[in-house]
Amino acid sequence: MIIGLHHVQITIPKGAEEKGKHFYCNVLGLAEIEKPDSLKRRGGFWLQVGDKEVHVGTEDDFDRLKTKAHLAYQVEDVSYWRRVLEENNIKIIKSVPIPNFERFEFRDPFGNRVEIIKEI
Template sequence: MSIIGVHHAQITIPIGAEEQGRHYYCHLLGLPEIEKPDSLKGRGGFWLQVGDRQVHVGVEDGFERTSTKAHLAYHVTDIALWQQKLQAHGFQMLTGIPIPGYARFETRDPFGNRLEFIQSLDQTTL
């Protein structure tokens, strides 16, 4: 008996903000939306495919997303272009603590969720 991996991670956005969420995650970041099971469709939110993992974007109100260190880290291949793209759309870059062997930055999505973009400086690990 063992844990063999991570199937998905979940973040939340405010109730009723799905279209704004899709615009950010699907259009700006280019992540494909995947269909939720019929049994969960009535709960709001949407699901994304990120490589071989899923990110579930759920909905909830009454939560201050900017007050937590919880975050998703997206492994990318051209961190400078991601930084430029997000800055061009008005998103602020947050300075993260350096990690040897990686270039990285942090930002927040339109709802306050903390996101990290990280690129290995050793391209053989991608």
Template sequence: MILGIHHVQITIPTGEEARARAFYCYLLGLEEMEKPASLQGRGGFWLKLGDQSVHVGAEDGVDRSRTKAHVAYAVTNLEAWGRRLEAEGIDRITGIPIPGFDRFEFRDPFGNRVEMIQAI
């Protein structure tokens, strides 16, 4: 039986951890959590998000800008998030409407697709 989602993983190019932390920890405000010692030498870092986590792994040779794969973050004040991202030069992409939700998408600095979604 599947109980829920434990974590999701996105990837960044090898060696881009500082830039990824600036985006995910400082701009988006996600909290970094310690990786187990057995995985610390593999690059990347982990983010705590409620009872789940987002693992940011280091991987080369991937064109992240060509995939629909993404993480959707449930947010409050979707419009404020849009303005905050646009102030950093990040373009909002309007998604196909989903009944009961407002949302938009964008690409992180590495090409990963990201969604912000708010129940209405």
């Protein structure tokens, strides 16, 4: 029986960890958490998002702009995040409306699709 979601993984290009940490930790304000020693040699880093984890792995030769796969971060103030991202030169992508939700999408600096969403 599946009882919940433990973590999700996204990828960034190999060697882009510092740029990734800047975006995810400094711009989005997510907390980095320690990876087990046995996995550190693989590169990447882990983040805490509420009671879940986002594992940021590394891989090359993958076109992130061609996938609809994405993470959706639940927030309290959508307009705040729109402003923060625009101030950091992140292009906002208009989303198809969903009843009872306010949301928008963007691509992180590596091309990963990300959604910001709030239930209204």
